[in-house]
Structure formats: structure tokens, C-alpha cells
Amino acid sequence: MDAKRFAATVSYDGTALVGSQVQPNGRTVQEELEIAAAALFGQLTRVELAGRTDSGVHATGQVAAFSAVTRLGSATVGRALNAHLPDDVAVRDVREVPPGFDPRRWARRRWYRYTVWNGEAREPLLRRTAWFVEGNLDFEAMQRAADALTGRQDFLACSGKLEPGRTSVRTVFRAGWDRAGDTAWWDIEADAFLPQMVRRLTGALIRVGRGALEVEEFVRLLRQAEQGAIGPTAPAHGLCLQRVWYDEGYVV
Amino acid sequence: MDAKRFAATVSYDGTALVGSQVQPNGRTVQEELEIAAAALFGQLTRVELAGRTDSGVHATGQVAAFSAVTRLGSATVGRALNAHLPDDVAVRDVREVPPGFDPRRWARRRWYRYTVWNGEAREPLLRRTAWFVEGNLDFEAMQRAADALTGRQDFLACSGKLEPGRTSVRTVFRAGWDRAGDTAWWDIEADAFLPQMVRRLTGALIRVGRGALEVEEFVRLLRQAEQGAIGPTAPAHGLCLQRVWYDEGYVV
Numbered sequence: 001m002d003a004k005r006f007a008a009t010v011s012y013d014g015t016a017l018v019g020s021q022v023q024p025n026g027r028t029v030q031e032e033l034e035i036a037a038a039a040l041f042g043q044l045t046r047v048e049l050a051g052r053t054d055s056g057v058h059a060t061g062q063v064a065a066f067s068a069v070t071r072l073g074s075a076t077v078g079r080a081l082n083a084h085l086p087d088d089v090a091v092r093d094v095r096e097v098p099p100g101f102d103p104r105r106w107a108r109r110r111w112y113r114y115t116v117w118n119g120e121a122r123e124p125l126l127r128r129t130a131w132f133v134e135g136n137l138d139f140e141a142m143q144r145a146a147d148a149l150t151g152r153q154d155f156l157a158c159s160g161k162l163e164p165g166r167t168s169v170r171t172v173f174r175a176g177w178d179r180a181g182d183t184a185w186w187d188i189e190a191d192a193f194l195p196q197m198v199r200r201l202t203g204a205l206i207r208v209g210r211g212a213l214e215v216e217e218f219v220r221l222l223r224q225a226e227q228g229a230i231g232p233t234a235p236a237h238g239l240c241l242q243r244v245w246y247d248e249g250y251v252v
Numbered sequence: 253m254d255a256k257r258f259a260a261t262v263s264y265d266g267t268a269l270v271g272s273q274v275q276p277n278g279r280t281v282q283e284e285l286e287i288a289a290a291a292l293f294g295q296l297t298r299v300e301l302a303g304r305t306d307s308g309v310h311a312t313g314q315v316a317a318f319s320a321v322t323r324l325g326s327a328t329v330g331r332a333l334n335a336h337l338p339d340d341v342a343v344r345d346v347r348e349v350p351p352g353f354d355p356r357r358w359a360r361r362r363w364y365r366y367t368v369w370n371g372e373a374r375e376p377l378l379r380r381t382a383w384f385v386e387g388n389l390d391f392e393a394m395q396r397a398a399d400a401l402t403g404r405q406d407f408l409a410c411s412g413k414l415e416p417g418r419t420s421v422r423t424v425f426r427a428g429w430d431r432a433g434d435t436a437w438w439d440i441e442a443d444a445f446l447p448q449m450v451r452r453l454t455g456a457l458i459r460v461g462r463g464a465l466e467v468e469e470f471v472r473l474l475r476q477a478e479q480g481a482i483g484p485t486a487p488a489h490g491l492c493l494q495r496v497w498y499d500e501g502y503v504v
Contacts, residue, residue: 013376058377082373092373121334121344124265125310125492129377240377 008091010062018055036084050103050244056236061243065103109245119182131238137209146175158230160195202234255319260343262314270307288336302355302496308488313495317355361497371434383490389461398427410482412447454486
């Protein structure tokens with residue numbers, strides 16, 4: 001029997017996870033998925049993810065892929081994996097994909113959301129999923145700054161450490177703020193992201209909102225493309241990987 | 253100096269709390285507020301709450317009241333209490349109220365929300381705040397059943413144990429379902445609630461949604477007013493006390 005290749009949409013509460021990729025110092029999404037898959041299939045199973053998320057970052061739409069020799073259908077695989085996974089990680093929409101499917105390289109577009117709690121006092125029910133930012137924020141200025149992000153350009157200014165020789169040019173399709181009551185969030189969609197890109201942009205946009213950084217200066221720093229000039233890095237717990245898109249036909 | 257009386261709006265993540273009222277077997281909202289107030293004012297401070305919430309139930313709009321001999325203004329009291337409170341409890345909108353203010357007896361209307369996650373698989377980011385209900389739900393039938401709740405009537409059928417001689421007649425002002433994606437919730441506003449009332453109603457409404465209980469039978473059980481006939485009791489963690497209203501003029 002040939003191995004089948006599966007893709008799954010993955011949700012996780014990143015609070016107690018040290019990130020997406022396997023590493024020695026704590027539980028990771030990849031590790032939890034590999035442990036669950038090994039228990040289910042009775043064999044070591046390598047799991048690949050669409051995007052790296054830092055320690056503490058959440059996801060409702062990460063994509064994982066793995067191969068297994070199994071008679072089980074995709075719906076059964078999904079239910080069985082969830083029975084093995086801890087309560088801060090879950091899969092859904094498990095489906096069969098072509099043998100060479102690579103969730104990272106085949107991804108066409110990724111959507112991140114960063115959420116801010118802008119209430120008068122901290123909100124216990126949002127403490128794990130929103131950054132508490134006090135004081136008045138100028139959302140009109142924050143949106144004007146976000147408008148400068150769309151299009152194909154060099155995002156080195158909002159990148160953490162990059163491997164030498166790697167390009168920092170990305171295409172941002174959408175960058176917009178929304179609000180409901182004292183909760184505010186911004187969504188950014190791009191072909192791919194640089195390390196800490198959304199968190200650094202968020203840190204700078206909040207500075208814009210507080211009047212500590214002019215929109216024009218934000219745009220100047222962005223265009224100047226000096227690594228790490230845009231920041232500070234906002235906390236991980238406000239960030240969530242919402243969705244990854246692929247070419248139509250095999251994976252949504 | 254006379255004692256000032258304060259009211260505060262209280263938010264809490266009920267996950268690790270054993271309810272609102274002081275009791276010997278774990279942390280409660282009242283106890284945490286009294287500890288924080290004692291630390292702030294340097295004196296034992298009795299805290300009263302608008303509504304009792306069961307172990308595991310959340311709030312974004314509980315109301316607490318307490319008296320203290322202090323020179324501090326209400327905004328300072330709020331900030332200082334939050335510095336003393338644990339991260340799953342917080343106050344906001346602290347304001348001075350008349351000396352006899354009783355947050356429970358003076359309350360005119362209370363609003364609870366019960367949230368259900370109706371996705372294909374469990375959702376880790378909602379596991380503390382929404383009840384995971386699988387399968388198709390008939391929201392039209394659930395709304396028709398909820399419609400039977402409005403008005404002044406005897407709610408004994410959806411009450412837990414009641415002290416002898418207490419009336420179970422309440423007035424429900426609003427009862428309605430809403431949905432956004434795979435998240436569904438219903439809001440109920442009433443002058444006051446009976447023990448476990450919202451959780452029992454939710455359990456029965458979900459049975460209606462699954463087709464296990466006809467709307468007509470739900471209404472019949474409700475009108476029959478036999479204690480505890482409506483249920484089962486839905487889990488505590490989907491429930492949140494959203495707001496308490498008072499007569500206008502001193503407290504909102």
C-alpha cells in the first residue's frame with residue numbers, strides 16, 4: 001500500500017507552546033502533531049507546517065502536512081488525531097493532497113491578525129489573546145501607516161534576523177484595522193512573512209496611534225529598509241495565524 | 253472621615269475560580285476582591301456582588317460594591333485594586349455610589365450570554381469560553397423555543413434547588429440566538445435569574461436544536477413549572493454575565 005499524503009488545518013492556543021517548529025526546550029505544535037500521528041499510525045511521522053509561528057503565537061488556520069501508510073480516510077484521521085492531541089492543539093478539514101504537497105512552499109497567501117485590547121483596564125478573558133494597550137489611539141493615523149504596507153516591496157526594516165542571502169521582498173495584499181467596542185485588530189495578508197514582521201509592524205503602528213511616531217516617519221523607516229528599524233516587537237500573545245491559501249483545486 | 257461607598261464593574265475568567273461567593277474550597281471572585289481591598293485600604297472590606305455565578309462561569313459585567321474610609325478617588329481605587337488582583341480578575345468603571353447601594357437588590361436587569369462552538373472539531377482558543385457542541389443544530393427551532401421565554405412567568409422548570417418559600421416568577425425581557433461562523437450564542441435578559449437557569453435552558457435549547465426535544469414539548473415543560481424538568485444543565489464555561497443595569501442616575 002502506498003503512503004497517502006494528508007493536509008490538515010490546525011488551531012492552537014500558543015500560550016503554553018514554545019512555537020511551531022520542534023525545539024528542545026518545550027512543547028511545540030509540530031512535536032504535538034508528530035506524537036499524535038505516531039500514536040495513530042504506529043510509525044514515526046514527520047509533520048510539516050505552512051508557517052513558523054513564534055513562542056506564544058496562536059493559530060486558527062495553520063496548515064500541516066504528513067504522509068502515512070493507512071487505510072483510514074481523512075475524516076477518521078482527523079477525529080483520531082484530535083483524540084490524541086492535547087487540548088491546546090486541534091486539527092480540522094483533514095484531506096488527502098498530492099504526494100509532493102509542501103505546505104510551506106506551495107502556500108500562496110497567508111493571513112495574520114493582531115488583536116489589541118484598548119479598554120480602560122485589563123480584561124481577564126482576553127489576557128491570552130490580545131495585547132492590552134492603554135490610552136487613546138489614533139486609528140485613522142494607524143490605518144494611514146498600514147496603507148503604506150500594501151504592494152511588493154522590501155520589508156527588511158520590520159524583519160528580525162534573516163539568513164544571509166535571503167530576500168526580504170514580500171507582497172502585501174491587504175493591511176487594515178478594525179474595531180468592535182474596546183477591541184481593535186489589524187489583518188495583514190501577504191505572500192509570505194519575515195521573522196517577527198507582524199509583531200514589529202504592530203509595535204510601530206501602536207507608536208503611530210499614540211502619536212509617538214509620525215506616519216511619514218514610519219513610511220520613511222519602511223522605505224529605508226534598514227534591518228530591524230521598525231519596532232518595537234509587540235508581544236506574541238496578540239498574534240494569530242488565521243489562514244493559509246493555496247492554488248485552488250487541491251487544498252483550501 | 254466618613255466611609256465612601258464604591259461600585260465597580262468586574263470581569264473575570266472563571267476557569268480557575270470556584271464561583272463568585274466566598275466558600276472554603278477554592279478561590280472565588282468575592283474573596284479575591286476582598287483580599288485586594290484589604291491590601292489597598294489596610295482594613296477588612298466586605299465586598300457584595302450583583303449576581304451569584306457558579307464555579308467556572310465568567311463575567312465581563314459583574315458589579316461589586318464595597319465601602320472604605322479613604323481619601324482616594326474612584327479612578328485611583330480602580331487602578332490600585334487591579335494592581336492587587338490576580339490576572340483572572342479585574343475591575344473597571346469604579347465610581348462612588350450612595351451609602352446604601354446594594355448591587356444585588358438594586359439591580360433592575362441582568363444580561364447573560366451562553367456561547368457554543370459548533371465547528372467540525374474542538375477549537376483550542378475557545379475551549380475555556382464556549383461549549384463545544386457537534387453536529388447540525390436547527391437554529392430556527394432554537395429561536396422559536398427561546399421566544400417562549402419572554403414575559404413574566406414561573407421559571408421553576410429551569411431552576412436548580414430553591415430556598416423554600418422563594419418565588420420562581422421572573423420577567424425575561426429578551427432571549428435571542430445569534431451566529432458568526434461556527435460560533436453561536438444566545439443572550440437572555442431578565443430582572444433576575446434562578447439557580448442554574450441559563451445553563452438548564454441552554455441544555456434544553458441544544459436538545460431542541462438537535463431534534464431531541466420538540467419546541468412544543470419544551471414549552472409544555474416550561475409552563476408545567478415542575479422544578480428541574482428543563483435541562484440538562486449545560487457546562488459552566490460557556491456562560492458569561494455580560495452586564496447588570498440599575499436605575500439611571502447613579503450607576504450604569
